[in-house]
Amino acid sequence: MGEKDVAEKTLEAYNDVFADIVNGLLFKGGRQVISEEELVDAQPFSMYKADGRGRSQERDVAKFWQKGRIRLSFLGLENQTSPDADMPLRVMGYDGAAYRAQLADDGHEELYPVVTLVLYFGTEHRWICPRTLKGRLKDIPPELAPFVNDYKAHIFELAWLEDKDVEAFKGDFHDVVEFLRCQRKHILYQGTDRQIRHVHEVLELLRVISADERIRDVEIDILESCGEKGGTTMYNMITAMIDKGQERGIAIGQERGIAIGQERGIAIGQDKTRRATARRMLELGKFSIKEIADISGLSEDEVKNLSL
Secondary structure (H helix, E strand, C coil): CCHHHHHHHHHHCCHHHHHHHHHHHHCHHHCCCCCHHHEEECCCEEEEEECCEEEEEECCEEEEEEECCEEEEEEEEEEECCCCCCHHHHHHHHHHHHHHHHHCCCCCCCCCCEEEEEEECCCCCCCCCCCEHHHHCCCCCCCCHHHCCCCECEEEEHHHCCHHHHCCCCCCHHHHHHHHHHHHHCCCCCCCCCEECCHHHHHHHHHHHHCCCHHHHHHHHHHHHHHHHCCEEHHHHHHHHHHHHHHHHHHHHHHHHHHHHHHHHHHHHHHHHHHHHHHHHHHHCCCCHHHHHHHHCCCHHHHHHHHC
């Protein structure tokens, strides 16, 4: 499992972030239909049989939405960094396994709905792959087409969400989506004044998305500055990263300046040595201009100028 997968799952596993994602994407204006207190972790693993052997499949993040003992729904999140033509089949497999598990659960007589959301984190290209099972199938015989059931993958291209859709997120995920949109547009993300609740997890996700190691450099300082407050703003974090980059630039500049100075000092010393050698040979009067140039490392014109 890659760093990006881990960072995405770690942040989304928090109930408040999970609820914010579902409310923000499914309900108009981010209406708070699901609260974090109503979410319970679900088993992300399910089994299926292939080639005569039992195999497992794992969702990225899965939770039950329930009120008291009444289970209202099974909710799953799937993360994608690049388009996947088989996504409709994968979602169908996950959802089918979740419904099959309900049939095997003697404690629940009533079936509850299963909803899967696919979060596309890509910033370079739109999702161009099929979003439905029928879109994935090729050359369906016209006679069979009416009898082939379709299945849709609900794919959300986060970096292409409109302003009004981004404002539907009320928590940490708002800044993640804003960051992705800036990545897509190749512009500097300046942050917002919203409080970040899960500072470490947000920083880790932004670090692996952007490959900007300044984030890791300032993370300890940022976490220490949060203290008991438990959060800071993305604007403050971005400012700290920029400042750190400037400090690093100054340090590198100083190091380069010292190195260049040392190189120049060595070069000057070597030149003085060559000229002193040439002058001594000239004083002895036993060597030709060419011989002095060969031995000292100076050019013949330089040796001639010393003799003037």
